Amino acid sequence: MHYRPTRARINLPAILHNYRQASHLAPKARQVAVIKADAYGHGAVEVAKYLAPHVPAFAVAFIDEALLLRSAGIQKPVLILEGVNSAEELKLAQQSDLWPMLHSANQVDGLLKSDGLDDLQCWLKVDTGMHRLGLNPVEAQSWADKLGRKLNKKPVLASHFSCAEEFHSETNKHQMQQLFALAAHLDCEVSLANSAALYTLPGAAVGWNRPGIMLYGCSPIPGKTAAEMGLQVAMQVTSQIIALRDIEAGETVGYNGRWQASQKSRIATLAIGYADGYPRLTNSSSEVYLHGQRAQVVGTVSMDMLAVDVSHLPQAAIGDEVEIWGQHIPVTEVAGHANTIGYELLTRINQRMPRIYQHD
The missing domain is CATH 3.20.20.10 (Alanine racemase)
Structure with a gap:
């Protein structure tokens, strides 16, 4: 369990x-x-x-x-x-x-x-x-x-x-x-x-x-998507929102205040971090997927947690599932924002991350 x-x-x-x-x-x-x-x-x-x-x-x-x-x-x-x-x-x-x-x-x-x-x-x-x-x-x-x-x-x-x-x-x-x-x-x-x-x-x-x-x-070819090459995504990494908070313009998020809100913002904290394989060196262009839309990762990635700007998703709530990579966010895209390749992120998945297998 x-x-x-x-x-x-x-x-x-x-x-x-x-x-x-x-x-x-x-x-x-x-x-x-x-x-x-x-x-x-x-x-x-x-x-x-x-x-x-x-x-x-x-x-x-x-x-x-x-x-x-x-x-x-x-x-x-x-x-x-x-x-x-x-x-x-x-x-x-x-x-x-x-x-x-x-x-x-x-x-x-x-x-x-x-x-x-x-x-x-x-x-x-x-x-x-x-x-x-x-x-x-x-x-x-x-x-x-x-x-x-x-x-x-x-x-x-x-x-x-x-x-x-x-x-x-x-x-x-x-x-x-x-x-x-x-x-x-x-x-x-x-x-x-x-x-x-x-x-x-x-x-x-x-x-x-x-x-x-x-x-x-x-996709093994840069510039070509998996779908264009007739391939199906085999891994979907998901987490959930475990906290929500509103911050004012000028306030920062995460270690060292790397990200600063330009306006009043709503920040979701997800239960995933670099100890789970998410790259700490990701830049602020990386995104996740929830409620049918993308949301930007903000601040420094922590060992166990990740912060996301959900200001444009008023329906976002604690317990919502979030795709980190998979069908909507290609792992190669996440890797690119961390100046690495999809191979590295996939092989970082360790015993701390439970795998759920679909057989049919």
Whole structure:
């Protein structure tokens, strides 16, 4: 039982709809559902259970996230995007049908020196320009040959776009050319397209794709709304008004008096703050939604509370539900007012914020 009136409502059918949209964009490829970072704040176990009948595999960041899925009864293969770093992790990967994405000579060498891994499905990360993780194409070719002789399956060659959201990036073309040339030479499958690339680079959407943020109803392309991209919002964060007060012109609201009323105003206090994932550094252009209208966030965001100017909503009352982000206030919009991205706000959702799941 949760008594505080702040919730994250998770629409699981919307996530499935968005997964099917990814499949529609690349019908000849397979889509790995990326559920790292607790399914981008939506709850990895619940999301995985709902999607499991519909997906060939999931992807997480590291092995702890994968083992959590296994302990919850999720049996589909799980790709580990950061690979494994010890013989113990390799053994767990083999036992639990986990697919490590190897990104360094140390990781590959560790696998080659281990026994009993003949049936392990591994992926090989190729650095084609992101310069974050991965072997350069020459190194990758050498290691892929050795892995092919060691294992019963050739590795999947994977890379990551640095500018996937850009429709006409020469960098993207160069990255595609490098990976596809290497894959053709080694006769290996590829994995290159993320959410943005599924829209901007259909030529890259082959083999295994890795849709992530789009599964949760967020547009991966700046300037494009989720609805324009055929996506449904999966998370609605709501709170309630817990206090109302009238202030005079010239009075301030919140810590350090950052916001000053230019006229007599009515201020609503909401039961949500930066400890719940709402960005403290949001500017005074951020808004919430109640009674069919938007209302401006005012003053410094507190740990547990948020102030909103409801002067234009005389019907506003204590107990009224307020959308913080969701159908009417896109999370990407809130993030933009804090100079960040929707990914960050979604993944800030923690155990303090109860999740309510919609299954139908």
